[in-house]
Amino acid sequence: MIALVTGASSGIGAATARRLAREPGARLVLVARRRERLEALAAELGGATVIAADLTDPGAPARIAAEVEREHGRLDLLVNNAGAPGRGSFGRGGWAGVQAIMALNFDSQVRLTEALLPLLRRSVPSAIVNVASVAGRVARASAGDYSASKFALTGWTEALHLEERRHGVHVGLVLPGFVATEGFPQRELVNRRLTRWLVSSEDKVAEAIVDAGLRRKAERYAPRPYALVPVVRALAPPLYRRAVGGGRRFTPGTATNPVQEAGRVPDGHEPPAGPGPAS
Numbered sequence: 246m247i248a249l250v251t252g253a254s255s256g257i258g259a260a261t262a263r264r265l266a267r268e269p270g271a272r273l274v275l276v277a278r279r280r281e282r283l284e285a286l287a288a289e290l291g292g293a294t295v296i297a298a299d300l301t302d303p304g305a306p307a308r309i310a311a312e313v314e315r316e317h318g319r320l321d322l323l324v325n326n327a328g329a330p331g332r333g334s335f336g337r338g339g340w341a342g343v344q345a346i347m348a349l350n351f352d353s354q355v356r357l358t359e360a361l362l363p364l365l366r367r368s369v370p371s372a373i374v375n376v377a378s379v380a381g382r383v384a385r386a387s388a389g390d391y392s393a394s395k396f397a398l399t400g401w402t403e404a405l406h407l408e409e410r411r412h413g414v415h416v417g418l419v420l421p422g423f424v425a426t427e428g429f430p431q432r433e434l435v436n437r438r439l440t441r442w443l444v445s446s447e448d449k450v451a452e453a454i455v456d457a458g459l460r461r462k463a464e465r466y467a468p469r470p471y472a473l474v475p476v477v478r479a480l481a482p483p484l485y486r487r488a489v490g491g492g493r494r495f496t497p498g499t500a501t502n503p504v505q506e507a508g509r510v511p512d513g514h515e516p517p518a519g520p521g522p523a524s
């Protein structure tokens with residue numbers, strides 16, 4: 246099995262690469278910008294193909310596809326995992342903020358999939374797993390740009406699942422809740438005893454990715470109880486809005502911007518409201 250994981254230099258991507266490497270006959274292709282991190286992981290795994298690339302570069306998808314084709318001649322699993330948090334409220338980040346996060350969290354996933362789809366179709370039964378978020382099903386204040394990118398990814402993935410079924414390419418969706426990683430430290434949640442339990446592990450998400458990819462599940466929340474969040478949103482919208490708009494205790498920030506994390510507002514814009522129940 247040849248499996249390509251984007252965002253393999255840290256967090257969920259690295260955990261997924263480690264998990265997939267335990268599958269019989271697995272050979273990994275690791276993609277991210279930090280080559281030294283990927284090479285260290287490849288060494289730990291006893292060898293892997295390393296492709297250092299910025300996925301927002303226009304030429305990256307074609308270069309990655311050519312390298313996978315040349316080195317392996319097939320692809321059994323593509324895990325579109327690379328991503329980053331947004332820049333906070335629309336008042337602060339504006340259209341530029343939305344555009345920047347869409348470019349990484351949505352456009353780059355679509356473009357890499359486009360470049361690799363011919364190879365995936367030639368390698369059937371093969372699979373694609375797109376790593377979205379619970380924030381791809383429910384929104385919250387100060388994470389509109391992130392939610393927009395993940396809602397887009399979720400909708401596109403559901404359509405692609407239906408379209409590619411007849412070609413033998415399974416398309417699965419993984420929707421993680423809070424996981425403390427480099428890009429998503431979840432400090433506010435982790436630092437409070439009351440909310441620490443909400444934060445899950447990279448390994449749980451990696452197992453969900455295996456479910457969606459190798460066990461061909463259409464959709465997996467990770468951990469599973471997060472599936473209840475969009476149910477509450479659908480059944481009782483006012484209750485949901487009260488819960489995510491009702492102060493910072495249950496509406497922690499996920500951004501890495503220190504100004505945003507400190508809750509300071511540099512230019513007279515509105516203070517950052519709590520983003521809600523999922524990163």
Ligand SMILES: NC(=O)c1ccc[n+]([C@@H]2O[C@H](COP(=O)([O-])OP(=O)(O)OC[C@H]3O[C@@H](n4cnc5c(N)ncnc54)[C@H](OP(=O)(O)O)[C@@H]3O)[C@@H](O)[C@H]2O)c1
Nearest residue numbers: 252254255256257277278279300327328424426428429524
């Ligand atoms: N952690 C959470 O709470 C959470 C919750 C729901 C969904 N997710 C999703 O899970 C995925 C993984 O996030 P994570 O928590 O594991 O975060 P992370 O530890 O910060 O990992 C993000 C990965 O994406 C890569 N990346 C970022 N920008 C890139 C670019 N321009 N080109 C290529 N690679 C790039 C990073 O590698 P380099 O910096 O080396 O490029 C890194 O390997 C994301 O899609 C995220 O939205 C996370």
